[in-house]
Amino acid sequence: MLVSSPARPVADHALRRWLLALALLVPLWVLAYGQLVAIADAALALTGLTRQTALGEALHFFFYDTPKVLLLLTGIVFVMGVVQTFFAxxxxxxxxxxxxxxxxxxxxxxxxxxxxxxxxxxxxxxxxxxxxxxxxxxxxxxxxxxxxxxxxxxxxxxxxxxxxxxxxxxxxxxxxxxxxxxxxxxxxxxxxxxxxxxxxxAGGGAVNAQDSSPNWAARFAAGRHHVREIVGKVWPYVVAGIALGAGIHGYxxxxxxxxxxxxxxxxxxxxxxxxxxxxxxxxxxxxxxxxxxxxxxxxxxxxxxxxxxxxxxxxxxxxxxxxxxxxxxxxxxxxxxxxxxxxxxxxxxxxx
Amino acid sequence: MKQVKILGSGCANCRNTAQLVESVAQEHGVEIALEKIEEMQQIIAYGVMRTPAVVIDGKVVHAGGVPTPAAVAQWFERPAAS
Known part of the structure; x- marks a missing residue:
């Protein structure tokens, strides 16, 4: 079956842009992921509360988990979007x-x-x-x-x-x-x-069109599309889930x-x-x-x-x-x- | 006039796909006859395993998820045959 992947001669150019973007974004992602506790501490300090209070503990949980889950989700969903192009x-x-x-x-x-x-x-x-x-x-x-x-x-x-x-x-x-x-x-x-x-x-109804094999630029684009579709859809649930979790955590x-x-x-x-x-x-x-x-x-x-x-x-x-x-x-x-x-x-x- | 069919069980993604196709076709000044196919027997007759799928002039050009606007634009820039 056809996959919506434009196979254009400008693919080389597109691929170079993807590699450049990834070379920039991947280290940023790793850096942010390594600083999660610091981010949560800083965010909590802004509210003037400490982790000794129930509200402070709940907020800290929220400030720590939200970026962590969203970062993990974005990274993995992108990778899976790319992997899935190999498994139509x-x-x-x-x-x-x-x-x-x-x-x-x-x-x-x-x-x-x-x-x-x-x-x-x-x-x-x-x-x-x-x-x-x-x-x-x-x-x-x-x-x-x-x-x-x-x-x-x-x-x-x-x-x-x-x-x-x-x-x-x-x-x-x-x-x-x-x-x-x-x-x-x-x-x-x-x-x-x-x-x-x-x-x-019984009729073996489905006809099988030949696999169109997308190039790497198209695979990366599929990863981005996957992130938009999945993360774009689930992030409110994630945040709501963490907020609820934070409430349970603190109270x-x-x-x-x-x-x-x-x-x-x-x-x-x-x-x-x-x-x-x-x-x-x-x-x-x-x-x-x-x-x-x-x-x-x-x-x-x-x-x-x-x-x-x-x-x-x-x-x-x-x-x-x-x-x-x-x-x-x-x-x-x-x-x-x-x-x-x-x-x-x-x-x-x-x-x- | 292109015959465009959106195959799907009426989920949100199918409606989004139909809207996207309609607006992109309009942008490109291409006249289309849009038809939504929700009957499962008919969808399967196209040999599609993922919905929503898009059929242009009898040919499956897309299957699974909302297509990207760039991909839709391509269908209307040149003849649908790839």
């Missing part, structure tokens, strides 16, 4: 078509991280995959992993809890996607696709959450998953709240289960998928993924 859905589909279950599920889940995906395109993508001979279970592995294990979630987890938590989330998120796809594949639910879908799939008593979301409360994991379903938020908006909850004694597994549920089991996406899936398959999909998330929540709480 058409290419991913070609890589997955005809794969056996097992290997196919692992590949699909992994490719889900780097392939651009928006839940509003879930239906055409779903049909595009199936009609190219990607098995149903493998397609589901992709559909689960793509929203859940995304760069925004991973980066924010890394920035706030360190690489171990990010790596655990990555591993367990992939495990849920692979496991869910394997189970759905085993159940043989092809008959549960809506009737209008099956002839299209909610220490260990308040331990009694309701602590690891000893066995029912907190299923409740967290159930609470997450009707909520529709992106990883960026939810993680600052997650950080604040954990700071007050909520168990990491419970909170991560909540987060996975919000991102992977959203009601709007179910409604979109209802166009191609019969209720039984939707219910199976939701049930299998929810079971996987529950397992992740309990494992996290046990291990950490």
């Amino acid at each position: 859905p058409e290419r991913t589909r070609a890589l997955l078509s005809g794969r056996r279950e097992g290997v196919g599920n692992v590949m699909a889940a992994t490719l889900g991280i780097v392939t651009p995906f928006c839940s509003c395109s879930a239906v055409p993508l779903f049909i595009g995959f199936l009609s190219a001979g990607v098995p149903l279970g493998v397609t589901f592995s992709f559909l689960v992993a793509a929203p859940m294990v995304n760069e925004v979630a991973l980066v924010l987890l890394f920035g706030m809890f360190g690489w171990k938590v990010a790596a655990l989330y990555l591993t367990l998120g992939l495990a849920v996607a692979i496991g869910a796809g394997l189970v759905i594949g085993r159940l043989g639910m092809e008959a549960q696709l809506e009737d209008w879908v099956r002839p299209i799939i 909610v008593p220490q260990d308040f959450m331990a009694s309701i979301m602590g690891r000893d409360v066995w029912w907190s994991v299923p409740v967290a998953v159930l609470l997450g379903v009707p909520m529709y938020a992106n990883a960026a908006g939810i993680i600052p709240i997650v950080e604040a909850l954990i700071g007050k004694g909520a168990a990491l597994g419970t909170v991560l289960a909540f987060m996975m549920s919000v991102i992977a089991l959203s009601a709007p996406e179910m409604i979109i998928l209802r166009k191609v899936l019969k209720p039984r398959l939707i219910a199976t999909f939701a049930g299998v993924v929810a079971a996987g998330i529950l397992l992740v929540g309990y494992v996290f709480n046990l291990v950490l």
Whole structure:
């Protein structure tokens, strides 16, 4: 399929300008990231408050986290925008078509991280995959992993809890996607696709135009476009999330959450998953709240289960998928993924 | 007169794309007949896997996300065929 990338002879000039801009911006980014505490201290000093008061502590949290999260987000979203130009859905589909279950599920889940995906395109993508001979279970592995294990979630987890938590989330998120796809594949639910879908799939309907390979200037431009689209859209949620987090940080008593979301409360994991379903938020908006909850004694597994549920089991996406899936398959999909998330929540709480 | 079709399920990005295409075409003085295709069967018939997608004179020129104004301008500067 065509990608909107003008391949002009002036590409060399454009590339030089990009390299120059990056040579300037990358050191600036690193410098700013290294000075986050100083920036927060300076900003707090301007308000005349100290960290000894609840308001001062809340503000400091806000002044520190907002630039940190926005910087991380901008940097990584740019990099992912560039990486995604190498993994158009058409290419991913070609890589997955005809794969056996097992290997196919692992590949699909992994490719889900780097392939651009928006839940509003879930239906055409779903049909595009199936009609190219990607098995149903493998397609589901992709559909689960793509929203859940995304760069925004991973980066924010890394920035706030360190690489171990990010790596655990990555591993367990992939495990849920692979496991869910394997189970759905085993159940043989092809008959549960809506009737209008099956002839299209059987006909191998989708035609595959040749990959147009963009040049590097176009890839960088795609990165900038990605930043505008993602960061431009989510920053208000991020700021609102951090403000809420800051409020919890400054005002909610220490260990308040331990009694309701602590690891000893066995029912907190299923409740967290159930609470997450009707909520529709992106990883960026939810993680600052997650950080604040954990700071007050909520168990990491419970909170991560909540987060996975919000991102992977959203009601709007179910409604979109209802166009191609019969209720039984939707219910199976939701049930299998929810079971996987529950397992992740309990494992996290046990291990950490 | 160019036949322009916007494929998409009626999400915000699809509306933005339609607006952008309309205004850029006007700037370039190109007459277009804009049509929004929201029926999923029809969208899939174009072999598109990402929405919104843009079809000009029967050819898919864009798929996935709102296109950049520069890209849209290109469609109307020269014949749509690339």
